[in-house]
Amino acid sequence: MENLLRTIHIPKLDERIGAHVQQYINSLTKPLGSLGRLEGLAVELAKMTGDPFPDVSPPGVIVFAADHGITDEGVSAYPQEVTGQMVRNFLNGGAAINVFSKSINASLYIVDIGVASDIDEEELIKKKVRYGTANFHKENAMSPDEAVKAIEVGYEQAQKMINEGVKCLILGEMGIGNTTTSSAIAAAVSEQDIQKLVGTGTGIEKDKIQYKQQIIKSALEKRNPRADDPIDILSKIGGLEIAGMAGAMLAAASNRIPILVDGFISATAALIAKMISSQVVDYMIMGHRSVEPGHDVLIQLLGKKPLLDLEMRLGEGSGAAVSFPILQSAVLMVKEMATFETAQVSNKEQ
Ligand SMILES: Cc1cc2ncn([C@H]3O[C@H](COP(=O)(O)O)[C@@H](O)[C@H]3O)c2cc1C
Numbered sequence: 001m002e003n004l005l006r007t008i009h010i011p012k013l014d015e016r017i018g019a020h021v022q023q024y025i026n027s028l029t030k031p032l033g034s035l036g037r038l039e040g041l042a043v044e045l046a047k048m049t050g051d052p053f054p055d056v057s058p059p060g061v062i063v064f065a066a067d068h069g070i071t072d073e074g075v076s077a078y079p080q081e082v083t084g085q086m087v088r089n090f091l092n093g094g095a096a097i098n099v100f101s102k103s104i105n106a107s108l109y110i111v112d113i114g115v116a117s118d119i120d121e122e123e124l125i126k127k128k129v130r131y132g133t134a135n136f137h138k139e140n141a142m143s144p145d146e147a148v149k150a151i152e153v154g155y156e157q158a159q160k161m162i163n164e165g166v167k168c169l170i171l172g173e174m175g176i177g178n179t180t181t182s183s184a185i186a187a188a189v190s191e192q193d194i195q196k197l198v199g200t201g202t203g204i205e206k207d208k209i210q211y212k213q214q215i216i217k218s219a220l221e222k223r224n225p226r227a228d229d230p231i232d233i234l235s236k237i238g239g240l241e242i243a244g245m246a247g248a249m250l251a252a253a254s255n256r257i258p259i260l261v262d263g264f265i266s267a268t269a270a271l272i273a274k275m276i277s278s279q280v281v282d283y284m285i286m287g288h289r290s291v292e293p294g295h296d297v298l299i300q301l302l303g304k305k306p307l308l309d310l311e312m313r314l315g316e317g318s319g320a321a322v323s324f325p326i327l328q329s330a331v332l333m334v335k336e337m338a339t340f341e342t343a344q345v346s347n348k349e350q
């Protein structure tokens with residue numbers, strides 16, 4: 001990682017093209033500013049890609065799957081085996097992200113970056129760094145080397161997809177227990193009150209939230225991760241899929257590829273990526289606002305405004321995939337609308 005870290009170069013946004021596109025949008029046949037946030041989005045996409053008429057299609061989705069030792073503490077409503085079972089479901093096309101990826105014509109890769117069991121399926125990308133993290137309430141989740149390795153796996157997978165022609169990257173995850181891991185990371189970095197950062201995840205009973213908060217609080221006291229050190233945080237808390245997503249985000253930004261961020265877990269990965277290289281945030285668009293309360297805190301730390309609020313709380317990249325057609329609308333607006341001049345429509349009186 002030390003190596004990868006040193007070689008990561010994220011280009012600055014192209015402000016000149018952004019200003020040019022803003023001016024062009026003002027010449028399109030509509031009242032000034034009337035397409036609202038779509039206009040700002042089109043400008044952002046132009047700045048990211050350096051292209052006034054960028055393509056966001058085809059989008060690509062990578063789902064990183066990994067297990068979390070913290071499930072031993074009874075912090076999820078579902079058992080750990082569900083992670084591996086859902087990986088099989090992804091490969092059979094039956095999960096939400098399969099359906100939504102298909103609807104936006106996205107290629108979908110499933111990566112085993114740390115599932116606790118072996119899954120012998122041909123379509124699965126097998127990049128297991130270890131068999132799940134250790135229970136971070138009892139011991140460090142993994143070694144710093146493993147955290148680095150997981151970031152590299154994510155980086156390489158994203159780079160591969162980008163080389164294949166993907167124009168917008170959506171990262172998703174599957175890992176029972178990962179809302180606990182994410183809340184712990186958010187608490188370590190933001191130093192906000194734990195009450196603001198812990199939710200029901202897959203649907204634990206409301207009266208179990210306090211227990212989940214206590215586990216996180218006492219684990220953080222024991223692990224004491226350094227708030228400004230992403231590798232220290234990942235190695236002490238986890239998780240492998242969060243590290244993988246962070247690495248993939250860094251690859252996308254390095255290639256001027258827009259990143260459509262999903263919910264709470266994805267935002268945690270975004271935060272880790274930001275700590276590694278702060279300019280990565282320039283290439284992120286927040287697809288939706290998750291029901292998980294910690295998402296609001298992270299959205300603020302990332303300085304973003306979600307496109308959608310559909311009261312979703314799934315992960316897998318699902319909210320980002322559902323928001324993707326908004327990006328398509330933004331680029332089509334610029335590419336296909338007529339200007340006042342070409343359509344011979346009278347413009348606003350000066
Ligand atoms: C069937 C099923 C499919 C899922 N797809 C995503 N998650 C989501 O729920 C998990 C996080 O919640 P917690 O921290 O409470 O375990 C992650 O795997 C996340 O991707 C799922 C969870 C389940 C049960």
Ligand SMILES: O=C(O)c1cccnc1
Pocket residue numbers: 179201202262263264265266290291292295312313314315316
């Ligand atoms: O917002 C998310 O990413 C999320 C919320 C609940 C469970 N799993 C993921």
